[in-house]
Amino acid sequence: MYDARGDQCDSCGKLLNATDLIKPRCKLDGNSPITRDSNHLFLDLAKLQPEIEKAFKKSTEEGKWSANGIHITQSWLKEGLRQRCITRDLKWGTPVPLKGYEDKVFYVWFDAPIGYPSITANYTDEWEKWWKNPENVKLYQFMGKDNVPFHSVIFPASEIGTGENWTIVNHISTCEYLNYEGGKFSKSRNVGVFGNNAEATGIPPSVWRYYLMSVRPETSDSMFTWNEFITKNNSELLNNLGNFVNRAIRFIFAKYDGVIPKADFSGKLEADLIKDVNVLLKQYVETMEAVKLRSGLGIAMAISARGNLYLQEANLSNVLFDETRPKCDAVVATAVNLIYLLSAIISPYMPAIAESMCRQLNAPLRNIPDELSIDILPGHVLGGAEYLFTKIDEKMEEVWKGKYGTGSG
Structure with missing residues (x-):
């Protein structure tokens, strides 16, 4: 290359x-x-290969590894592990605490994974309950595919080499590459949008979280484009999730003074909604357990879309309130309980949005239930209406492409 x-x-x-x-x-x-010539320290991976292979076999059989994570690790093991240098002649990094190596630092990908337990130890004196408890703790790790060997071979080797009972990775969820506008991200070439750039756009973090998870390259490379970024905000977040929450809650304030009415949930529309949502919710839980995060987000948005369809089929409107009050009561009571469910399943992706939804409902954050339940009861007073998302001007596509380059340029 x-x-x-x-x-x-x-x-x-x-x-x-x-x-x-x-x-x-x-x-x-x-x-x-x-x-x-320079003296360095090496990790003797060849000596540890049988134990590394044993740990890898156990983890992949019991855990939820991405296919490329398995393939990359297998290729390393098949080729045969060799000694790996773990020190560098650099000024920055973690100093090597060994006589004769005072001017050297550890290689970052030997040193960085050791930071996981050390960070935990800085957080709590009970860190060994997490890092030396493999019988009761399952370790999930998420990364790009280029970082797989450090977490599937080198870090486990470091743990195994101590002879102590460390928690070794059970699940590795790896991504392919996220590309940019027809090419590759390159910070050195000023091509692409990075953390500081994302902040400079003024777009809320929740929108970035949603977009990046919705295009997460779980099975193949994917592409960041400003056109898709704007479209997903306007069409999916604003018109789907934002519309459902805003339409229901603002109607309740307009017609019910923000108070949830007593309702009968036995109507056909309500029964169909509950049935459909429970099917989707089961799929969501199974998908998340399998660490298929992009698919999980898609199912969450499908549940929101089903809520929009319900409001449309029920014709939530002033006419419904004036002419068929019992039906209207059922619709708004069902809608707020679906919003409460959505707050839980959206939370792993957009926690700030989940918090806003719960604020509007005047309800505490909740766990993900097994089924849609009625938890917002008659007489409950909502907290207030907030806009979850705002429209992004489509003209900003060319502005941002000009500012942050194009991958094909």
Whole structure:
């Protein structure tokens, strides 16, 4: 690959040394690197391979690994593990606490996973209940596919090598690559939108969370495009979820002074809704248990869409309130309870939106139930109406593409 970096190929994900490159050069001054002898520490992966393979087999049989995570790890094991250098001649990083190595630091992907238990230990003195309790704790890890070997081979090897009873990864959920506008993200080339750029757009974090999860490259590479980003905000978030919540709650304030009426839920429309939602809810739970996060979000939005269909079929309106009050009572009472369910299943993706929904309902955050239940009871007073989302001007596509580059440029 042209312009490959000295640690990893962006195209195939292979780990590299600078000496593996054809005509290597320094990005800053263009000079060619000079090789020299230096003493380093190595992790003897070959010695640990049988135990690593045993742990890998157990985890993949019992856990929910993405297919590419399994394939990448299998290819490493099949090729045969070799000694892996875990130190670097750099000024920044974690210093090596060993005599004779004071001027060296640990290689980041040896050191970083060890930070997981150390961060936990900084949070609680009971950290071993999590990290040295494999019989009762299941470790889920999420990453891009280029980081798989560090978590499926090197980090488990570090744990196994201590001879102690560490919690070893049970589930690895890996992604393919998220590309940008027909090409690749490149911070060094100022192509793509990154965290500081996302903040600068003024678009709320919930919208970013939704979009990125909806295009999460779980099975194949996916593409970030500003056109799709804007469309998903306006068509899915605003017109689906936002419309359902806003329409129901504002109607209750307009006609019921924000108070939930007593209702009969035995009508056909209500029975059909409850049946359909419970089918979707079961699918949602099964999908989330299988760590298929993108599909789970799709099901959550399907439940919201079913709520919109219910309001449309019931014809929630002033006419319904004036002419068929008992039916209207059932519709608004059913709708707020569906909103309460939606707040729970949306929460893993957009916690701020879930909090807004619960504020509007004047109800506490809740766990995800097994079935749609009636938890917002007659006489309950809602908290107030808020807009969950706002429309993004479609003209902003060209503005943002011009500001943050295009991958094909």
